[in-house]
Amino acid sequence: MNELIRDGAAWSRRGFLSAGFGLAAAGLFPFRGAAAADGTRRRVLRIAHLTDMHIQPELRAAEGVSACLRQLNDMPDRPDLILSGGDHIMDSFRRPRERTATQWNLWSQVVKNENGIPIHSCLGNHDVWGWDRTKSGTTGTEPEYGKRWACDVLGLDKPYYSFTQGGWRLIALDGVQPSPRPGEFSAFLDDEQYDWLQRELESLPSTTPVLLWTHIPIVSAVVNHLATRATIHDDGLVEAGHVHADSLKIVNLLSRFPNVKACLGGHLHRVERVDLRGIQHYCNGAVCGKWWRGANEGFPEGFALVDLYEDGSHECRYQTYGWQAKEREKPS
Ligand SMILES: [Zn+2]
Incomplete structure (x- = not known):
């Protein structure tokens, strides 16, 4: 896997483009959906899934x-469209108004300048403004408090929706x-x-x-690698918010629907x-x-291409876009 990743990380934008779809289709991490290709299925949608952009003026x-x-x-x-998986900005959860505004302005500017593909977003924890009131200096009464600011920038009436x-x-x-602990978050769906x-x-x-998308995974195996930083309470909440605390409840619901x-x-x-139970997470x-x-621990900067087919099958491939971070660069 490391070889693959090193090769992938070395792709330049030129290399990627000149190689065209053939190389892109190989992907860094090519995953096929449950229904295998039979050579006759028709693709009806190509999605780019971008998550955790964490835009900021630095780095x-x-x-x-x-x-x-x-x-x-x-x-x-x-x-055909971009599904954004959240954490558009580096952080507003613990940051004051001015810093939050700087980051959202940067996001809007970059999207305006560089993108012509429709974007549909969900929210990440770092997109939520001021739930840590101590560090962000919020009172909780600001009109943009919590999810409102992100929803307004991203053009959302509500943070969950379908089309x-x-x-x-x-x-x-x-x-x-919101977590039972003030100033923190948990991952679950409210009633x-x-x-x-x-x-x-x-x-x-x-x-x-x-197809569903959300910021914090409903199901994850790799979350076990983070277990030393998570605290599992008697009520089952993974307090650190790495994966949905109500994972089983949601999986039980989803598995009732083979579609x-x-x-x-x-x-x-x-x-x-x-x-898991007929669904790919x-x-x-x-x-x-x-x-x-x-x-990040061997996983390069990238995005996923998700192809959806008329017969309900799909393919998901994670690939890099040739970004080379400058390791010695320090945030200002
Ligand atoms: Zn993130």
């Missing part, structure tokens, strides 16, 4: 996000919830959102394939696929790698 983050968006927009087989494209139902979930998701799935024809095919997540800055790395300091 050339804006240049990196720009390079990633340029590559997507220049692809000969350009994605249909290419015959697939795409569902954005919002798993970032209102869970009920909405259940009604949504029950209302769909069984012939409509479904639910895949879940995309981010947050862990690692690449993995877990197949993908964690698709991070555009920023190790927060703009190179690859």
